[in-house]
Amino acid sequence: MSSENALETDVLVIGGGIAGCFAAIKAKEQGLDVTIVDKAYAGKSGASIAAQIFWMVFNPEWTDNFDELMDTFVKSGEYINNRDWCEVILKDSLAIYQDMVAWGVEFHPDWSECIHMFPPFTGIRPKFRKAAPVLRKQAEKVGVKIIDRVMCTDLLKQDGKIVGAIGFSYDTGDLYVFKAKATVLTAGGSSYKPPQFAMRSITGDGEGMAYRAGAEITGKEFLTTFPTIASYPLWGRVTWGYLNLFPRFATDGEGNRALPFSDYLEPGPEGFRREWKLNWEFLVHAGRGPILWDLTPVTDDDIKEAQRAETKSGYRAIEHERIGLDLNQRGKIPIAGGPAGYSQAGQAGVWVHDTKCTTSLPGLYAAGDCGGTRYNGSFLTNPGLGTSGSAVTGRRAGGAAAEYALQVEKPVIAKEEIGRLKKLVYASAERKSGFSPRWVTQLLQNTMMPYFILYIRHGERLQAALTMVEFLRDHLVPKLTAKDPHELRLAHETKNMVLSAEMMLRSSLFRTESRGLHYREDYPRRDDPTWLAWTKVKDERGRMKVSREPVPKEWWPDLSKPYEERYDLRFPGEFVE
Amino acid sequence: MSIERIDPELCTGCGICVNSCPMDVIRMDEKGEKAIIKYPEECMCCDYCELDCPVDAIYVSPEKYAPLMVSWC
Numbered sequence: 001m002s003s004e005n006a007l008e009t010d011v012l013v014i015g016g017g018i019a020g021c022f023a024a025i026k027a028k029e030q031g032l033d034v035t036i037v038d039k040a041y042a043g044k045s046g047a048s049i050a051a052q053i054f055w056m057v058f059n060p061e062w063t064d065n066f067d068e069l070m071d072t073f074v075k076s077g078e079y080i081n082n083r084d085w086c087e088v089i090l091k092d093s094l095a096i097y098q099d100m101v102a103w104g105v106e107f108h109p110d111w112s113e114c115i116h117m118f119p120p121f122t123g124i125r126p127k128f129r130k131a132a133p134v135l136r137k138q139a140e141k142v143g144v145k146i147i148d149r150v151m152c153t154d155l156l157k158q159d160g161k162i163v164g165a166i167g168f169s170y171d172t173g174d175l176y177v178f179k180a181k182a183t184v185l186t187a188g189g190s191s192y193k194p195p196q197f198a199m200r201s202i203t204g205d206g207e208g209m210a211y212r213a214g215a216e217i218t219g220k221e222f223l224t225t226f227p228t229i230a231s232y233p234l235w236g237r238v239t240w241g242y243l244n245l246f247p248r249f250a251t252d253g254e255g256n257r258a259l260p261f262s263d264y265l266e267p268g269p270e271g272f273r274r275e276w277k278l279n280w281e282f283l284v285h286a287g288r289g290p291i292l293w294d295l296t297p298v299t300d301d302d303i304k305e306a307q308r309a310e311t312k313s314g315y316r317a318i319e320h321e322r323i324g325l326d327l328n329q330r331g332k333i334p335i336a337g338g339p340a341g342y343s344q345a346g347q348a349g350v351w352v353h354d355t356k357c358t359t360s361l362p363g364l365y366a367a368g369d370c371g372g373t374r375y376n377g378s379f380l381t382n383p384g385l386g387t388s389g390s391a392v393t394g395r396r397a398g399g400a401a402a403e404y405a406l407q408v409e410k411p412v413i414a415k416e417e418i419g420r421l422k423k424l425v426y427a428s429a430e431r432k433s434g435f436s437p438r439w440v441t442q443l444l445q446n447t448m449m450p451y452f453i454l455y456i457r458h459g460e461r462l463q464a465a466l467t468m469v470e471f472l473r474d475h476l477v478p479k480l481t482a483k484d485p486h487e488l489r490l491a492h493e494t495k496n497m498v499l500s501a502e503m504m505l506r507s508s509l510f511r512t513e514s515r516g517l518h519y520r521e522d523y524p525r526r527d528d529p530t531w532l533a534w535t536k537v538k539d540e541r542g543r544m545k546v547s548r549e550p551v552p553k554e555w556w557p558d559l560s561k562p563y564e565e566r567y568d569l570r571f572p573g574e575f576v577e
Numbered sequence: 578m579s580i581e582r583i584d585p586e587l588c589t590g591c592g593i594c595v596n597s598c599p600m601d602v603i604r605m606d607e608k609g610e611k612a613i614i615k616y617p618e619e620c621m622c623c624d625y626c627e628l629d630c631p632v633d634a635i636y637v638s639p640e641k642y643a644p645l646m647v648s649w650c
Contacts, residue, residue: 041596049599049625129625148596170601198623201599435650438618442646486601486616 002173009035009145010405011398012164012180014152015187015206016042018051018387019368019394021135022096023184024144026398032405035145037167037178039187039489040201042146043136046188047199047345047369047386051131054123054384055107057097058090062122066090072120077377078515078567079532079557085346085375085393088355089385092392097124100391103138105131123384131387150176152205153492154421155183155213155364156413162213162364163411166421173485175425177418181405182363184397185210185350186390189343189369190500192448193441193493199342203493204500206370210350211499215361216536218372218549219348220500220507221518223454224380225278229293229335249295250335252288278519280336281455282572291336298330341454343500344517345369345386346376351536357397363404367397374534378516428491434479437490441497444472448501457508458521466505472498502544507535510546514571524573528566532556579620580637583612587634594626594635602626618644
């Protein structure tokens with residue numbers, strides 16, 4: 001029989017990555033009792049541990065131009081950015097960077113290598129896997145309590161307010177009840193455990209528990225894609241220096257040069273161009289796959305140059321034979337589809353009303369990849385915005401949660417509510433027969449992971465996938481089993497991923513246009529009058545309701561300008577009537 | 578496979594790898610003395626355990642592994 005741990009805190013932070021650590025450290029400034037609970041180990045789990053390629057910092061002293069960056073945001077995000085947040089991200093980023101330096105985060109020393117890699121944004125690189133653990137240490141130093149290896153499954157609600165969360169330890173199976181005056185959700189984005197990408201702990205747990213508590217979830221139709229080796233042998237030894245080789249040596253299945261983005265600039269003094277869109281997916285769809293990294297024409301000088309870049313960037317370099325990737329063999333390596341299905345940072349997540357990360361539920365704040373802050377718009381504007389965006393939004397959420405916690409009384413939670421949620425925590429563990437979470441996850445992956453569901457969409461296919469996902473939801477998820485607390489975690493992850501899939505499919509069906517990374521073959525044009533808007537999903541008496549929230553008119557493009565001038569990136573089929 | 582071995586001769590039982598694994602693949606043995614591979618099915622080849630092990634006791638193979646769906650549940 002598992003035991004129960006009841007903990008009380010002023011501010012509860014769910015998820016201890018970049019956003020969570022910044023939220024907790026900020027909340028602690030008010031002298032409150034602050035607790036981080038993490039599904040794995042705060043500072044070492046989730047996306048933040050891999051988030052090292054670039055950290056965006058806006059600094060006028062580095063010749064950054066505020067107006068140019070705002071224009072880049074809006075053009076890349078195709079006018080559905082929340083521009084208030086774009087401003088906040090830019091303006092708060094320098095202080096965040098200065099804090100991190102003061103706390104001991106080491107950044108790449110050779111700034112000329114990285115500062116202008118992706119213009120017009122300026123960015124720096126933390127040393128590989130070193131930033132988030134330092135943030136954890138800082139949180140510990142200022143007195144934040146940290147509870148690792150406890151998975152929160154649901155939010156506690158009393159009189160319409162969020163007053164903490166419930167979860168369990170997958171080491172012991174023990175129940176954890178956190179009573180809190182304010183709760184910050186920084187539990188990451190969502191994915192379907194892509195086999196190619198080492199972010200399989202990110203399963204939409206935050207948005208799942210927020211949805212079940214009645215919050216609105218936005219931007220689920222927008223995903224991430226970027227070029228990486230499709231099956232990177234050992235992700236922890238990822239060798240970003242070789243990214244420089246990607247575009248030059250990428251080919252389609254017929255051996256033609258295949259740029260990852262439809263409109264792409266050679267890497268060089270100008271750096272990469274920011275429009276990372278769906279060119280590879282379109283090539284695959286046209287039957288011209290697989291997309292390969294064809295190293296046959298690579299010269300010794302090319303290899304030396306890539307090794308130099310990699311060594312300078314401070315990663316554990318040149319271990320390719322060890323990791324099963326020998327560049328000297330000049331082989332052909334599949335490179336499309338790595339992070340398939342990962343939700344878009346700074347767009348998808350729990351809807352926030354303002355730049356304090358307030359959600360529709362009093363007492364609940366959301367930030368990081370879990371926050372529907374919408375600064376990115378329809379496309380991840382620039383590398384490095386997910387990291388600095390998580391820090392900025394996390395800090396804002398922590399500050400606002402602390403202010404709120406100072407004003408409210410200690411919550412009293414009905415025993416019945418805790419009892420109801422406790423039953424849900426252990427439901428799979430108490431079932432003797434049914435379906436294993438590993439199997440249901442595989443079924444979900446097979447349904448959701450093809451490029452023609454994630455990126456090249458059509459209403460008929462989305463509907464077909466939705467039919468399957470509804471079946472998983474109604475028939476298999478209620479019969480999930482868990483032989484031990486480890487499998488209990490898998491069961492909750494599976495349940496959250498199925499919910500996330502339903503949200504993604506309904507939002508994608510609802511947005512009857514194409515924009516950014518959301519491409520609909522049956523609606524290949526942007527539809528500005530209708531879809532300068534954000535989608536929202538919300539539970540209404542057990543059914544998922546989809547709605548539209550218009551972008552404020554002052555942020556719209558000039559509709560009297562021709563379509564081609566408003567949008568310079570083309571979708572296949574958009575001019576065929 | 579993925580994670581292949583934790584050398585019991587080298588392992589000092591410090592437990593760093595248990596916390597480095599975001600997927601709960603590694604646990605301490607029943608006596609709490611050595612780290613063991615408990616749930617290899619969840620290994621995602623991130624290699625963080627191997628990178629963080631202070632005594633190089635861990636080996637993660639670059640060969641990926643996906644279980645076959647041989648049964649209906």
